[in-house]
Amino acid sequence: MTVPEIFSLDENPDWPTQGPYEYADHYSSQREVVSFDDFIKTRHARESYDHVIIGAGPIGAALAYKLARDRPDGQLLLIEKSWTEPDRIVGELMQPAGCQAMERLGLGNVFSGIGAVPVHGYHIAYSGRHLFVPYMERPDGHGRFRGNSFHHGRLVMNLRAACKAQANITCLEASAVELIGETTKNGRLETVHGVRLGPSRTTDEHGTSNGPIVRPRGLTFVCDGIMSQFRKHLHGSPVEPISHFCGFVLEHEPVANSTYFDGPTGATEHLARVGEKGVRENPLPMPHNGNVLLDGVGPVLLYQMSECETRVLADIPGSLLPSEAGGHLRRVLRQSLEAAASKSHFPGLQAQLIQALDGSRRIRCIGSRFIPATGKSAHGAVWLGDALNIRHPLTGGGMTVGLWDVVILTDLLASTTSITALSEDPSTLRRIKAQWHWRRRPRALVVNVLSVALHALFAADSQELGLLREACFDYLSRGSRFTMEPSGFLSGLLPSPMLLLFHFFSVAFLAIRLRITGRSTAYTGGSLLVRIYTAFYTLYVAASVILPVMWTELQP
Ligand SMILES: Cc1cc2nc3c(=O)[nH]c(=O)nc-3n(C[C@H](O)[C@H](O)[C@H](O)COP(=O)(O)OP(=O)(O)OC[C@H]3O[C@@H](n4cnc5c(N)ncnc54)[C@H](O)[C@@H]3O)c2cc1C
Structure with missing residues (x-):
């Protein structure tokens, strides 16, 4: 099997680590974040910036760092509305290809010192059966690829620390409130010349309509993320969620070193040991892996954020979330967790999940959407990360796609000699954007389409989808390329x-x-004729799951 674009991922000597977290120490001489008031009063506002980046989330921060390293003599402005550590339920597991991208960006050490946990693959439990999907072997013979899971906020703070240590990045705490440029007659933003700034807190004395405007010599990068206010310039109307992920944290004893394993053999032994003797050091069926339980209302995802904390994310299908009032949401979650955990037959898992749910004061929920990327964006600006493209979070691929977008784009920009040509000569940027979209497409398409298709199967809301879920589980259980190539898509x-x-x-x-042979347990009954008819109808359902998403992803 050929694995394109493999790069070395150095072992981190201090991994895995427990707190205290020392992200700041990786990067010497960090500079202060400039406040909105100081920005207006001091020389910063008059500075001539090469590029402006809106948003210091994982993608904006990684982009700023790479651009700054590529042109040490240039000046960048990184605008973030809050530089305090984010506390969110998103972006906590990075797939191996995302870790590779970090390495390519010169940020390979961002996982150290934050209590990150290695991830070796996925464990899937379905109707009492278990399946291990390990990550692929490295072509250099040094074991398997691995991912990392962590506290999202800690990773972001490490990335921001890397930016603050760059002398040519001005880190500004402010909100980007408006993209300044020219619009067409029908109101579409055609060209972006700059960004209007406002204070990050609305209680500040400055109004937003008369905030200062920063006009970069080069480009404005829009990385304002999941809740992007500038995505409207790419996609007209807001997109409804496919489902919601509701999350809470399960605290537990640290995983003993003895349970570390690498690869499928260790995993199988571990599962057998837990199954036979009920030995548990931690509530996860398989520590150091993504764990997916398929028997709930929607899929339930469990992964470690540190050695002592496990994130529980339960998917609730549908665009509407049950209301929290009257405990409706908690009831649905409870029902889902009980069904998923009891059918997984893992000793004690159900009790621990329910205990953690009952003990959580706040259940946090966020909508899961699919928003395809578009190559058509205003001149003078580039949209990246979740502002550009969103997929279902089930497969944890968002940061991987976003970081590879940064790798590809910065490679293309590095070969451009003139910064001003990017803003003044439309054909230069148009050519770069076209090349970027062409090169990013294979990986983005695979990760995005897989996320939506797997969610449809795993959340199966019809007998046909239930049958496909069962077939998917059987298929992945076959081993060799039937397991490893899908693992390659996931990672x-x-x-x-x-x-x-x-x-x-x-x-x-x-x-x-x-279905035809009557061996399905998910879709039973019916005469041979009925079984043949429903089997082929299932093929139609499968096509209608994947082809429309694929088609959307293929649009220019
Ligand atoms: C439930 C859920 C779970 C997920 N789990 C995973 C996972 O396990 N692995 C994975 O790879 N991906 C995951 N994702 C996706 C991942 O979180 C995103 O792909 C990633 O966070 C995108 O990074 P970003 O920098 O584009 O946006 P964001 O992380 O949203 O960051 C945007 C930044 O911009 C700032 N900002 C916003 N507006 C402004 C403004 N007007 N002015 C100034 N600053 C602004 C924000 O404060 C923020 O810091 C998940 C998503 C969801 C919804």
Whole structure:
């Protein structure tokens, strides 16, 4: 099997570590964040910036760092509305390809000192059966690729610390309130010349309509993320969520070193040991892996954020979330967790999940959307990260796609000699954007389409989708390329859309076989004629899951 674009990922000597967290220490001589007031009063506002970056989330911060390193003599402005540590339920597991991208950006050490936990693959539990999908082997023979899971806020603070240590990045605490430029007659933003700033807290004395405008010599990068206010310039109307992820934290004893394992053999032994003797050091069926339980209302995802904390994310399908009032949301979550944990047959898991749910004062929920990227954006600006492109978070691929977008784009920009040509000569930027979209597409498409397709199967709300879920589980259980190539899609290491289609339709044909031969436990009953009819209807359902998403992703 060929694995394109493999780069070395150095072992971190101090990994895995426990607190205290020392992110600031990795990067010497960090500069202060400039406040909005100081920015207006001092020379900063009059500075001539090469580029302006809106948002210091994982993508904006990584982009600023790389741009600053590529042109040490240039000046960058990084605008973030809050430089305090984010506390969110997003972006806590980075797939191996995302870790590779970090390495490529010169940020390979961002996982150290934050209590990050290695991730070796995924464990999936479905109707009492268990499956381990390890990450791929490295072509250099040094074991398997691995990902990392962590506290999102700690990773972001490490990235921001890296930016603050760059002398040519001005880190500003302010809100970008408006993109300044020219619009067409129908109100579409055609060209961006700069950004209007406002204070990050609305209680500040400054109004937003007369805030200062920063006009970069080069480009404005829009990285304002999941809740982007500037995405409206790319996509007209807001997109409804497919489902919601509701999350809380389960605290536990640290995982003993003895339970570390690497690869499928260790994992199988671990599962057998837990199954037979009920030995548990931690509530996760398989520590140091993403754990997916498929028997809930929607899929339930468990992964460690540190050695002593596990994130529980329960998917609630549908665009509307049950209301918190009257405990409706908690009841749905409880029902989902009980069903998922009891059918996984893991000793004690159900009790621990319910105890943690009852003990959580706040359940945090966030909508899961699919928003495809578009290559058509205003001249003078580039949208990146979740401001550009969102996929279902089930497969944890958001940061991987965003970071590879940064790698590809900064490589292209580094070969451009003139910063001003980017803003003054429309053809230069148009050419770069076209190349960027072409190069980013294979990986983005595979990660995005996989996330939406897997969610449809795993949240199965019809008998046909239930049959496809069963077939998918059987297919992945076959081992060799039936396990490892899908693992490559999940990890972002195998960006091959054709191979993804091949495996998806192989699953669909397996579903047909299960149904016609009457071996399916998910879709039972019916005469042979009915079974043949419903089997082929399932093929239609499979096609209608994947092809429209794929088509949308292929649009320019
Ligand atoms: C429930 C859930 C779970 C997820 N889990 C994973 C996972 O395990 N792995 C993974 O890879 N991805 C995951 N994702 C996706 C991942 O979180 C995103 O892809 C990632 O956070 C995108 O980074 P970003 O920098 O583009 O945006 P964000 O992380 O949203 O950061 C945007 C930044 O911009 C700032 N900002 C916003 N507006 C302004 C403004 N007007 N002015 C100034 N600053 C502004 C914000 O304060 C923020 O700091 C998950 C998503 C969800 C919803």
